[in-house]
Amino acid sequence: MTKKPKVFLFVPYLLWLALFVIIPLFLILYQSFFDIHGQFTFGNIVEYFTSGTYLSMTLSSFFYAFLITLVTLVISYPAAYLLTRLKRKQLWMLLLILPTWINVLLKAYAFIGIFSQSGSVNDFLAFIGVGRQQILFTDASFLLVATYIEIPFMLLPIYNAIEEIHPSYVSASRDLGASQWETFRRVIFPLSLSGVRSGVQAVFIPSLSLFMLTRLIAGNRVITLGTAIEQHFLVTQNWGMGSTIGVVLIIIMVLIMLLTGERKKGAAK
């Protein structure tokens, strides 16, 4: 049939799906059943769930990711809402997400300077009489920098969700007697929740697996699941354990996707 050229062009994509998506996922699962000497074992999983180190690391990783997501949300939601009401909102939005185009490493590097013993923040603290503090390599600095990096990823989906709300809903709400605040609370906010959900997805999962910041900014004081994986793969060469943590991370990811996923109830239009 005449359809042949299209099918032929589709092949590279399917190959990509198989080679770089499906097989790697299985490989991680497969690898998690081998110990450091290449012997088949269930030891990694047993160790993960019995060792206090791994469990507490998972917990703290969760805790940090939760905090990062929460702070990001609190900062981003009002900003996104206010943005949608501006005249040149598209230009403003572009300016606000422009920093994401600057390499994460460079931004992290900037914070090393800002937070260092003799950096600007400490200069300021010294100036107001608080005195110089150790800021770099603390939990707080990690939180701050991670939040900073994730803000645009929360801002964008919320902004889009609010933008998508048809203006006639707002008119209808005002028409039915709701004040601006009531309109926000009863119409705009509930309708923007889909954006909040995507934002949470876009921030929480990466926050679980940050590893470069934990080293540069937190000086390895914070160990996330991502740091642990990187350590096992590239430092201790214990790929089995690294893969086990990877599998756990994938499962958590799937759970979060399901939890924050759009409820498809009556979505057919």
Next chain:
Amino acid sequence: MMEKRSFKWANLYLVFVFLLLYAPIAYLIYYSFNAGGTMNSFTGFTWEHYQAVFEDTRLIRIALDTLKLALSSALAATIIGTFGAIGIYYVKKRRTRNTLLSFNNILLVSPDVIIGASLLILFTMVGFQLGFTSVFLAHIAFSIPIVVLMVLPRLQEMNDSMVTAARDLGANSFQVLSRIILPSITPGILAGYFMAFTYSLDDFAVTFFVTGGGFSTLSVEIYSRARQGVSLEINALSTILFLFALGLVVGYYFIQQGLEKNKRKRTAVKDPTNHEKAVSPR
């Protein structure tokens, strides 16, 4: 009036967020001109760090490699992804299509660490030499899904009867593809290429996992240099990269605006009374 005052507060908050997001970048740029050699206490103006960047042949080579990698991997990803999107669009069964899409999105939501680790296992298992090629393949791999996501909506917007009409007028399927489908999804393809390009430029984690044999990208290089301590050469480099990104984004914005404007002009002709529905809630 009440509303006017709250609007001022709104702007103030936005300016605050804006400053917050730009502060570190401004900081980097400011100290790139510091003769003092550290990222604190500005002692005098100098271009010497920029000079150092251009004299650092290793850094220049890495920068060019990074650019080459981004341009070529984005191109490959765009080609594969565009045909992938067209393929997905033409899959008849809804279930199959949704399954394909879910698999497509796996790499988009996966943490970089997982992509990096799983590709590292893959390359090692098949005995692949880690180096430019492994990084190149990895970058193509994580860029394809974003291209698909950029192209697919354009396909859905496309008027299907256009394809039927072209067939009716005697076009074969290659002609339909090259003269009807590809031109009408060009904005999506451009957006896909742009996103793939920035993904590649921005990547650190995946490259960090699958690189080897002395091949390095800028982010990996900065990481290793940053761990050794502050060097204002990196500030100078950041400034150059920032200006590059700024130019890229602004350029892209205007291209998009231009396309949108053309589109709007066309729809405006169809319905000159759009303004009437411009209800502005206060």
Next chain:
Amino acid sequence: MAENTIIRFEDVSKRYDEMEVLKSVSFDIERGKFYTLLGPSGCGKTTILNLIAGFTDATNGDILIDGKKVNDVPPNKRKVNTVFQDYALFPHMNVFENIAFGLRIKKMNQKTIEQKVSEALRMMRLEGYANRDISEMSGGQRQRVAIARALVNEPDVLLLDEPLSALDLKLRTEMQYELRELQQRLGITFIFVTHDQEEALAMSDEIFVMKEGEIVQSGTPVDIYDEPINRYVADFIGESNIVEGTMVEDYRVAFGGKVFECVDGGMRPNERVEVVVRPEDLILTSPGRGNLVVKIDTQLFRGVHYEIIGYDEEGNEWMVHSTRRAIVGEQVGLSFEPQDIHVMRFDETEEEFDARIETYTEEGERV
């Protein structure tokens, strides 16, 4: 202000940037009547609705509701409710919550809300749909929900922005009856916006015909149909034959090469005018007995009648609606009565038109 007036526009104009969408419009809306703003898209009719509801500010002029100037009153403080063109039903609430929205804002207790909502549901024949999702409702049902949601707040005025345009023909006709009946039962003012002249004629007490931001003519459906003020109104409302002619003297007009008796007057002698004769007022007859003789050019069967087009000796086109068929190419006579002829002056405003009618109607009625 008349006691019965509920809404008054005093020289209200509205600009969006360079576009003047409303040009110094003044009118009164009386209590308990069904008004229709009729005109093509872009004529400013929706702007008037938005001004009444408070979604947009007037650039100039005053808007009064119940005698009080409301230019600065926000929409939530006006006793006016709107049925939106796309219904604007909140997608995150079910039917019950949509209707209850306004009552909840007013902080009514749950029991009153339930009672009022179920009453509204019953009135709109939506019993049993209270817990449905909006996405599960058909177009016609959504529209009923939208009306119920507005009416449950007991507004003084209900604004309807082309609410029937998304419905299919059969449902649309049904809703026309229903809306008219609803308005008469509730006795509140309806202001209905449409570009469909049939809808306007069928439902309204009063029609405002609009063009490019101005009200061209207002009046009852019968007035506007029988006595359109100019070619625009005549063309917009119903089918019409419009030919140029000369007003020889009062009650005598010349067109198609002959002079006819008519019921219009008050023009200058020998003034150039336009003459309207509705196609259904033309009767086919033999060439000898007709007032005019035309040659049949085309004929279409329209179901209720034949639509026949012919040309007279001056080349004017005449459309006839007839239950009898004609033969293409034949000469036929057209007969009509003096009161079937309506004469329009060029560039006459509504005030001038009204004033002229005042001067001669008493005399005209005797003829």
